Amino acid sequence: MMKADMFSEGFMSSAASHPGVVASTAGAATGVEARRASVPWYVWVGVIAVTSATVGGAWDVSWHRSIGRDTFWTPAHMAIYACGVLAGIVGVWLTLQCTFGRDQRMRDASVSILGLRAPLGVFLAGWGGLAMLTSAPFDNWWHNAYGLDVKIVSPPHTLLILGIRAVAVGMLFLILAAMNRAAIQGEGSIGVTNFKPLQMLFLFLGGLMVGGQMFFLQEYTWDVALHQVSAYIALAIGVPVLFASLSQSSRFRWAATATAAVYTAFIVSEILILPLVPAQPKLGPVFFPVTHLVPAKFPVLIVVPALALDLLWQRTKNWKTWQIALVSGVVFVAVVTAVEWPFASFLMSKASANRFFGTIYFDYNARPTSFDRLRKFYEPDSGLTLWFGLARASVYAAISTWIGLAFGKWMRGVQR
Amino acid sequence: MRIGLRRFVVLVTMALAFAVPALGHVGSKDVFETVNAGPYKLFVTVRMPNVIPGVATIEVRASGSQVNSIRITPVPLTGEASKHPPASDAMKASATDPQFFAGSLWLMASGSWQVRFEVDGAAGAASAGVPVAAAPLAILPMQRSMGIVLGVLGLILAIGMAGIVAAAVREARLAPGDVPSQSRKRRALIASAAALVVAGLMIYLGGKWWDVEAANYAQGVYRPLELRTALTGNTLDLSLGGYNVKQQRWRGEPKDDLMVDHGHLMHLYAIREPEMDAAFHLHPERVSDGLLRISLPTMPAGVYRLYADIVHANGFPETLTTNLNVPAGMSTAALGPDDASAAPRAISQGELGTVYKLPDGYSMVWDRPEKIDANTAYKFRFELLGPDGKPATDMQPYLGMSGHAAFVKYDGTVFAHTHPDGSAAMPAMMLANGETMGEMDDMPGMQVDMPDGPPSPVVEFPYGFPMPGQYRIFIQMKHGGVVETGVFDADVQQ
Numbered sequence: 001m002m003k004a005d006m007f008s009e010g011f012m013s014s015a016a017s018h019p020g021v022v023a024s025t026a027g028a029a030t031g032v033e034a035r036r037a038s039v040p041w042y043v044w045v046g047v048i049a050v051t052s053a054t055v056g057g058a059w060d061v062s063w064h065r066s067i068g069r070d071t072f073w074t075p076a077h078m079a080i081y082a083c084g085v086l087a088g089i090v091g092v093w094l095t096l097q098c099t100f101g102r103d104q105r106m107r108d109a110s111v112s113i114l115g116l117r118a119p120l121g122v123f124l125a126g127w128g129g130l131a132m133l134t135s136a137p138f139d140n141w142w143h144n145a146y147g148l149d150v151k152i153v154s155p156p157h158t159l160l161i162l163g164i165r166a167v168a169v170g171m172l173f174l175i176l177a178a179m180n181r182a183a184i185q186g187e188g189s190i191g192v193t194n195f196k197p198l199q200m201l202f203l204f205l206g207g208l209m210v211g212g213q214m215f216f217l218q219e220y221t222w223d224v225a226l227h228q229v230s231a232y233i234a235l236a237i238g239v240p241v242l243f244a245s246l247s248q249s250s251r252f253r254w255a256a257t258a259t260a261a262v263y264t265a266f267i268v269s270e271i272l273i274l275p276l277v278p279a280q281p282k283l284g285p286v287f288f289p290v291t292h293l294v295p296a297k298f299p300v301l302i303v304v305p306a307l308a309l310d311l312l313w314q315r316t317k318n319w320k321t322w323q324i325a326l327v328s329g330v331v332f333v334a335v336v337t338a339v340e341w342p343f344a345s346f347l348m349s350k351a352s353a354n355r356f357f358g359t360i361y362f363d364y365n366a367r368p369t370s371f372d373r374l375r376k377f378y379e380p381d382s383g384l385t386l387w388f389g390l391a392r393a394s395v396y397a398a399i400s401t402w403i404g405l406a407f408g409k410w411m412r413g414v415q416r
Numbered sequence: 417m418r419i420g421l422r423r424f425v426v427l428v429t430m431a432l433a434f435a436v437p438a439l440g441h442v443g444s445k446d447v448f449e450t451v452n453a454g455p456y457k458l459f460v461t462v463r464m465p466n467v468i469p470g471v472a473t474i475e476v477r478a479s480g481s482q483v484n485s486i487r488i489t490p491v492p493l494t495g496e497a498s499k500h501p502p503a504s505d506a507m508k509a510s511a512t513d514p515q516f517f518a519g520s521l522w523l524m525a526s527g528s529w530q531v532r533f534e535v536d537g538a539a540g541a542a543s544a545g546v547p548v549a550a551a552p553l554a555i556l557p558m559q560r561s562m563g564i565v566l567g568v569l570g571l572i573l574a575i576g577m578a579g580i581v582a583a584a585v586r587e588a589r590l591a592p593g594d595v596p597s598q599s600r601k602r603r604a605l606i607a608s609a610a611a612l613v614v615a616g617l618m619i620y621l622g623g624k625w626w627d628v629e630a631a632n633y634a635q636g637v638y639r640p641l642e643l644r645t646a647l648t649g650n651t652l653d654l655s656l657g658g659y660n661v662k663q664q665r666w667r668g669e670p671k672d673d674l675m676v677d678h679g680h681l682m683h684l685y686a687i688r689e690p691e692m693d694a695a696f697h698l699h700p701e702r703v704s705d706g707l708l709r710i711s712l713p714t715m716p717a718g719v720y721r722l723y724a725d726i727v728h729a730n731g732f733p734e735t736l737t738t739n740l741n742v743p744a745g746m747s748t749a750a751l752g753p754d755d756a757s758a759a760p761r762a763i764s765q766g767e768l769g770t771v772y773k774l775p776d777g778y779s780m781v782w783d784r785p786e787k788i789d790a791n792t793a794y795k796f797r798f799e800l801l802g803p804d805g806k807p808a809t810d811m812q813p814y815l816g817m818s819g820h821a822a823f824v825k826y827d828g829t830v831f832a833h834t835h836p837d838g839s840a841a842m843p844a845m846m847l848a849n850g851e852t853m854g855e856m857d858d859m860p861g862m863q864v865d866m867p868d869g870p871p872s873p874v875v876e877f878p879y880g881f882p883m884p885g886q887y888r889i890f891i892q893m894k895h896g897g898v899v900e901t902g903v904f905d906a907d908v909q910q
């Protein structure tokens with residue numbers, strides 16, 4: 001069983017402390033081990049479900065920025081709802097197996113809520129599904145009462161996003177429990193476990209989660225806002241908590257870098273792929289005649305502070321949590337500012353106006369006088385405001401890291 | 417004459433109409449308009465949503481050359497976005513009547529819009545626009561049943577969250593098969609209680625947020641500009657103002673952006689309350705920004721309801737309302753040359769019939785439908801007869817039109833000043849269909865709707881009553897230098 005103070009044992013030295021988790025000789029596996037070595041089908045389905053929702057979400061946002069109007073039956077909506085269906089299948093099957101099934105091992109690896117048994121992740125995902133369902137009539141009423149929301153962040157949409165993210169976290173926990181069991185049982189033993197593939201899938205979902213977090217922050221991290229303190233405060237609050245918890249729970253030395261890279265690759269792919277699809281606005285007022293699907297803005301370069309944090313955490317494993325958090329906060333804000341500030345200037349320049357950096361794409365309703373169209377920073381901060389703001393951001397980043405480390409440590413022990 | 421099919425899309429929010437102002441009119445938000453697209457004549461009904469963004473439903477009855485297809489798209493009347501129409505939608509032809517088309521459009525922002533019609537048919541392609549003024553008119557209250565369903569789901573979500581937290585603390589970190597200890601169970605209980613508190617807090621904060629959003633929306637709900645009156649002798653000063661410019665910029669500049677409509681900046685109807693037994697159609701003149709003035713003619717004393725029609729530079733029409741107390745002996749002045757008045761029977765003395773005797777021996781006749789239903793588009797037909805009972809022959813345009821009509825509900829909750837073209841404001845029609853403002857300024861009283869020669873003594877007004885009830889209708893036509901006002905009553909059914 002895991003000790004509570006895993007953290008001080010050096011959570012970053014995963015390969016060293018879990019030699020057994022790395023497949024050495026597949027041929028040595030016995031029947032039981034071979035079965036254990038495969039990734040269960042429901043984990044794959046869970047990963048596909050969350051990927052589908054993420055792709056669908058990005059697609060849907062682009063749809064609204066390019067075409068404007070849609071029906072329920074857009075492919076983007078289908079991709080989002082496919083997530084619910086797939087997660088529902090996994091959840092129902094696992095609940096039935098754990099509650100009524102004969103497989104004692106599955107029963108043992110589950111928690112109980114109101115007499116039903118299932119892995120914790122299934123309950124989380126189920127809660128998310130119910131939140132999504134609740135948001136539907138709420139959102140419909142909202143549209144009737146206040147008009148179709150122009151804003152993404154309305155109360156019913158927040159409930160929907162909360163639901164989708166609960167499903168994603170649920171699937172992440174499903175993998176987490178399996179991964180932790182593999183890691184803990186595999187400790188010191190020789191042979192094949194499914195730890196490594198589970199860890200890869202976990203990091204992939206973690207990366208999608210970082211993407212989800214960046215999506216939620218985008219109102220503050222829009223490229224024209226990147227010379228404002230508020231962008232860095234938003235990043236400082238929202239990002240380190242994920243890096244720290246994913247790093248802790250995944251037992252991977254480069255977890256922050258890997259998950260940030262997933263986010264970066266996802267958005268860059270979006271920029272490269274979506275403009276290949278012809279599209280035309282179906283709603284007015286049209287201020288920018290869009291001809292193709294509009295992709296997201298270029299990703300914030302959080303992969304650089306992620307690398308810095310990974311390197312820092314590899315070297316500070318014997319420090320106290322609060323010490324690590326404090327230094328991490330300063331490092332995160334310093335590195336992200338040093339990288340993103342000049343990069344944002346680049347994004348405002350003609351040099352970035354190409355298919356890769358994508359500053360040539362605008363929403364159909366982007367007014368010619370908007371900062372976005374003019375490629376001008378919106379109310380940039382400087383001087384004392386800036387320096388005090390960044391200092392404040394460092395404190396938030398430290399708190400965010402501390403929470404992430406503590407929660408990640410807790411996550412490392414989740415086995416059900 | 418009734419227009420083909422009754423509307424087939426029922427607006428759920430009709431019941432709200434009592435409290436609802438409307439754009440360009442009072443309580444009469446839908447647009448009824450006839451417009452020529454090349455050789456095709458379209459009778460258009462646009463049923464406007466109560467919320468913006470919202471869906472407008474559109475019906476078209478085509479006549480003239482045979483129409484094969486109509487496509488529709490919403491475009492702002494003025495500004496940069498007026499140059500980029502979104503992709504158009506095909507209207508659906510009725511199965512029983514191939515010249516009747518229906519469709520719907522999203523209006524995404526408040527402001528002055530037009531619906532563009534691209535018509536294709538036997539005589540080739542043509543297009544036309546009908547202006548529509550979009551603004552949120554009301555907030556839909558939440559139905560009790562919906563509130564209960566959402567409340568129960570919310571409660572389940574809160575309890576579910578507490579259950580998950582409890583399970584997470586109690587069992588999630590145990591090795592498979594281990595049984596939770598008493599202390600873990602106790603901690604789980606505490607954690608789930610804390611989770612419930614957090615869930616309650618989230619619901620509370622969510623509610624606060626909801627209040628803020630609702631208040632923001634309420635600020636955007638359309639309210640007409642304020643109309644303030646000051647009566648000195650018989651000089652009436654009318655000043656405009658009073659709304660949150662930032663919230664409602666879409667309606668145009670608050671004061672000095674009025675467009676000339678039929679030769680005048682403002683068309684002012686004054687109707688004596690509560691008997692509707694004196695009515696005036698007057699035209700105040702501009703004094704300075706946001707201030708108009710008129711010397712009132714002889715008017716019977718009493719309280720008058722004022723309805724002032726104006727059109728902003730972006731084509732957004734408004735009807736401003738207020739009350740005016742006219743003292744006895746206020747004025748002995750005559751009516752202005754473009755002004756009109758009527759002194760019909762008081763409404764308490766019984767409904768007016770279909771023939772209205774005019775003071776100079778002429779009479780006006782309404783070809784009244786047997787039954788008039790609310791929310792149904794009609795073309796109401798009126799004819800001016802000479803003292804000999806034959807159609808009048810000395811017809812003249814009145815303010816550039818063959819006639820003007822005002823439909824007024826007895827209780828004042830509906831007022832619509834319309835023309836033979838329909839209920840859209842004429843300057844907005846001209847913006848929509850390409851005529852420039854310069855031409856308009858040069859031609860006060862231009863004859864937009866009329867072919868060469870004198871107007872016909874028969875005039876039709878497209879209109880649909882927005883709700884059932886008793887209405888009084890004022891019809892103005894001009895002949896031999898005299899502006900006649902015929903008055904009729906209508907009992908509108910559900």
